[in-house]
Amino acid sequence: MEKVKFEIEVPVHASPNMLYQYISSPSNLQEWFADKVNSRGKVFSFIWEDTEELAELVIKKSGERVRWKWIESKEDDSFFEIKIQVDPLTNDVSLIITDFADDEDEVEEAKQLWENQIDELKNTIGA
Template identity: 65%
Template sequence: MSKLKYELEFPIHASPAMLYQYFATASGLQEWFADKVNTRGKIITFIWDDSEEEATIVTKKSNERIQFKWLESEDDESYFEFRIQVDPITKDVSLMVTDFSDDEEEMEEAKRLWENQIDELKHTIGA
């Protein structure tokens, strides 16, 4: 079964270089995304309470984007990505989050989770 792709946009008052550190480094991700984050090469281990998930870094472009793929979903096309978008005229910065879900109901729940996570990120960086 194919998954449903969705993208969310979050305006953030932060420079792309500063923002990038919060999802391209284990210490940055640990501040807002997971309780603990460990890295071994391109493998990232995210730990929440008693749950542990592993992802691999698929693509990475400094100060612009990073894409992860959960190891448990290797058989499908899904991934999750953080992309920094800067408006060429206003210079406003937005964080674009791309993710996948199994169905509409799961997607709505996942969107709410991302909104809470990004609120935590904004709080962490004071944006």
């Protein structure tokens, strides 16, 4: 089944350098993204309550973006990415989230989940 790609942009009042720490390091991801985050090399373990999901780190550009590929989704082109974007005119900072939903019906729910996670990040860093 073909997954549905979606993207959301969320403004965040924080420095790109601080944001990068919160999207790239397991200990900081654990503060807002998942209950527990571990990494062994390029494989990250994300734990929510009793569920563990494994993802491979496929892109890590310092200060810019982090992309993971869920291990269980090896057969498709899906991934999830958190990218920091700075507007060249206003210097406004946003996070661009790219992710995939299983079907069109799940896109809105997935976007809402990401927005809730980003709100949690904002609370964590005081943005």
